[in-house]
Amino acid sequence: MTTLAVDIGGTKIAAAVCDENDSIIQRWRVPTPMDADAINENIAKIYREAASSHDDIQAIGISAAGNVAADRRTLTFAANIPAWIDYDLSEHVGALIDHAVPVIVENDANCAGWGEYVHGAGQGSRNMVALTVGTGLGGAIVIDGHLYRGSYGMAAELGHLPMVPDGDHCGCGLRGCAERYTSGTSLENFAKSAVRRRPQDAKRLLELCGGDVNKLEGPMVSQAAQEGDELGLYAFGKIGEWLGRTMAAISAVLDPDLFVIGGGVVAVGDILLEPARYNYARFLEASAYRTHAKIVAATAGQDAGLIGAANLALH
Numbered sequence: 001m002t003t004l005a006v007d008i009g010g011t012k013i014a015a016a017v018c019d020e021n022d023s024i025i026q027r028w029r030v031p032t033p034m035d036a037d038a039i040n041e042n043i044a045k046i047y048r049e050a051a052s053s054h055d056d057i058q059a060i061g062i063s064a065a066g067n068v069a070a071d072r073r074t075l076t077f078a079a080n081i082p083a084w085i086d087y088d089l090s091e092h093v094g095a096l097i098d099h100a101v102p103v104i105v106e107n108d109a110n111c112a113g114w115g116e117y118v119h120g121a122g123q124g125s126r127n128m129v130a131l132t133v134g135t136g137l138g139g140a141i142v143i144d145g146h147l148y149r150g151s152y153g154m155a156a157e158l159g160h161l162p163m164v165p166d167g168d169h170c171g172c173g174l175r176g177c178a179e180r181y182t183s184g185t186s187l188e189n190f191a192k193s194a195v196r197r198r199p200q201d202a203k204r205l206l207e208l209c210g211g212d213v214n215k216l217e218g219p220m221v222s223q224a225a226q227e228g229d230e231l232g233l234y235a236f237g238k239i240g241e242w243l244g245r246t247m248a249a250i251s252a253v254l255d256p257d258l259f260v261i262g263g264g265v266v267a268v269g270d271i272l273l274e275p276a277r278y279n280y281a282r283f284l285e286a287s288a289y290r291t292h293a294k295i296v297a298a299t300a301g302q303d304a305g306l307i308g309a310a311n312l313a314l315h
């Protein structure tokens with residue numbers, strides 16, 4: 001018994017046939033077309049190829065960057081694909097493969113968080129919150145061992161928790177959202193403003209970006225911080241602080257036992273997680289008189305989304 005998992009990212013479509021334990025047995029990777037029809041055709045083509053060598057595919061699980069309705073078929077909105085407004089992705093893909101297998105659609109952060117829960121750092125937790133620190137800040141919530149999707153599929157948009165009244169403008173149209181202060185993008189912004197403010201201390205960061213602060217990117221800040229560079233550590237301290245504040249706000253609602261932090265920037269480990277833990281404790285209500293959630297790095301890696309999509313499609 002196998003599943004075809006598909007992860008539609010901003011630049012590439014990754015796909016994999018997974019066995020009943022969600023282990024990947026065959027992979028595909030193609031560039032993501034910007035056109036919705038072309039995306040559907042790509043997925044159908046991968047399915048046909050997969051089905052020619054695996055005759056036991058039970059379902060297709062699709063991880064998509066967008067808001068997915070409670071039916072797990074329809075994208076209600078996606079920032080990157082204009083056609084995905086009230087768009088029944090399940091039906092569009094299903095029609096191209098003669099509805100040979102059911103097609104289940106889930107939000108990408110939910111898939112990645114679920115992948116962490118079933119096969120990564122979230123194993124054994126009862127109530128888990130996963131936060132993916134990437135371009136934005138993605139969230140997934142597991143309550144009593146089940147992925148929590150809310151009433152209309154819109155739960156766990158944790159990157160858009162309003163943290164700062166009338167704060168920085170967010171891509172979602174609102175202001176002061178958590179992801180404006182804790183994400184890969186905000187890491188770059190904190191580092192850039194520190195370089196501009198304190199050029200005398202920015203020797204290493206300026207070296208890494210070739211002397212042009214506008215070309216400073218997240219991985220350079222990670223490298224500098226890991227070398228002990230003061231401004232690099234400062235930038236991680238800032239996004240770590242906001243990550244801690246955000247988790248404290250989440251705990252006021254959900255009281256989870258575990259936060260799993262994923263995304264590229266978490267490769268620096270405690271450089272990010274220590275300020276996050278410190279500020280989580282600092283801003284948590286009744287902090288001294290309650291059990292604190294553990295805060296750990298994700299372990300399922302880049303395949304978390306595929307693994308999660310495969311598992312959700314099968315169950």
Ligand SMILES: [Zn+2]
Pocket residue numbers: 159160170171172173174175177
């Ligand atoms: Zn927002």
